[in-house]
Amino acid sequence: MAGEQSASKKPAVITVNTVWCKGCEICVAFCPKDCLEMEGGKCKVARPDDCIKCMLCELRCPDFAITVE
Amino acid sequence: MFDYLQYVRQENFPHIWCSGCGDGIVLKALIRSMDKLGLSQDETVMVSGIGCSSRTPGYVDINTLHTTHGRALAFATGVKIANPDLNVIVVTGDGDATAIGGNHFIHAARRNIDLTVLLYNNYIYGMTGGQCSPTTPRGAYASTAQHGNLEPPFNISGLAIAAGASFVARGDVYNVKKLETLIGKALQKKGFSLVEVVSPCPTAFGRRNRMARPVKMMEQLRDTVVSVEKWEKMTDEERKGKFRTGILKDIEKPEFTAEYAKLIEKMRPEE
Ligand SMILES: Cc1ncc(C[n+]2csc(CCOP(=O)(O)OP(=O)(O)O)c2C)c(N)n1
Ligand code: SF4
Ligand code: SF4
Ligand code: SF4
Ligand SMILES: [Mg+2]
Secondary structure, rough: OOOHOOOOOOOOEEOOOOOOOOOHHHHHHOOOOOOEEEOOOOOEEEOHHHHHOOOOOHHHHOOOOEOOO | OOOOOOOOOOHHHHHHHOOOOHHHHHHHHHHHHHHHOOHHHHEEEEEOOOOOOHHHHHOOOOOEEEEOOOOOOHHHHHHHHHOOEEEEEEEEEEEHHHHOOHHHHHHHHHHHOOOOOEEOOOOOEOOOOEOOOOOOOOOOEEEOOOOOOOOOOOHHHHHHHHHHHOOEEEOOOOOOHHHHHHHHHHOOOOEEEEEEEEOOOOOOOOHHHOOOOOOHHHHHHHHEEEEHHHHHOOOOOHHOOOOEEEEEEOOOOOOHHHHHHHHHHOOOOOO
16 A cells, blocks of 8 residues: 555655654544554654554644654 | 744744643744745734733744733734734734733734734633633633633634624634634734634643543644534534534624725815
8 A cells, every 4th residue: 555655756755843842643643544552651653554544643743753754 | 844943033933832832833823824925024923912822922933023912902902003014913812812801802803904813712711721711612611610610601703793894704723724724814804804713722721621632632623613604514413512613704894094095085185
């Protein structure tokens, strides 16, 4: 699946600012592709290859802590 | 990726809002719509009162004014009349705007002065630890309603519509793209424009109302928001427990600072 979608496109680069992240889990809970996880109370990028760049995690993060490129 | 950093005061981050508080999500939607419209940071002023929501100006790199509880609209009115060319945005809360500041709110709307008001409605006094506000739902728990709130709530958008605002919309922080569009429309409107933003307070409201986890509060928004278009086709039974978002009023009417400028022109002594 992931290979199919990203074949022609650049893979997503997801960056978490762990100093600003307050661990609310909003990005993790509403990622449609389950790319993110929690680790030690912060967001962790677990499966970046599955990302479809919907941007929802970046749009909904209350702490300006996650970006998708 | 959107570059928020050019619009924020980075030295004040991480911000003071709690984990999962909706206020940061509203600020980001505002920044994106300002960027889309190309609003000049130097010609935009943000005015707030007191509350968690009213802390917003501390984080934006525009001209900002953090004033007294309930009085943001009075200060903003002064700024706008002194220099009508400025874009004036007021950031306020359900308590700030409809409890202590209730009279300023209805009269600014009645006057139809060109201000854009972002009202973060979290159904509670967040900053002071969860006292009932005028929008706390009947039956909800608060530090001043330990057995459930007995009072019926204000419908803030309805109040602004009745008082005479020319633009009224309601949005929420789950449906972020729609929120951004609504804020953009409000910023462009000449006249008193309100965007009531339903925004979770997991700390002071959620914890007392079985929604301590921010995700739970976001799920509740997802499950109870209905678009105005869909709302029209629903029966009263289907509307129970739901609320509508979208543009609720958008009309043209004389705007205060424009009328004031006309009056000055008329009173100017002839050469
Ligand atoms: C004159 C005055 N009265 C009371 C207070 C205490 N006070 C501070 S914030 C607040 C309520 C704010 O509620 P709201 O506008 O809903 O903001 P929120 O914190 O929920 O975003 C109150 C009563 C004050 N600062 N000044
Ligand atoms: S951009 Fe969308 S798919 Fe990618 S991590 Fe964020 S929420 Fe998930
Ligand atoms: S939404 Fe933001 S603050 Fe919340 S867990 Fe994700 S990165 Fe952290
Ligand atoms: S108390 Fe509520 S409104 Fe205030 S910062 Fe915390 S979550 Fe947000
Ligand atoms: Mg409030």
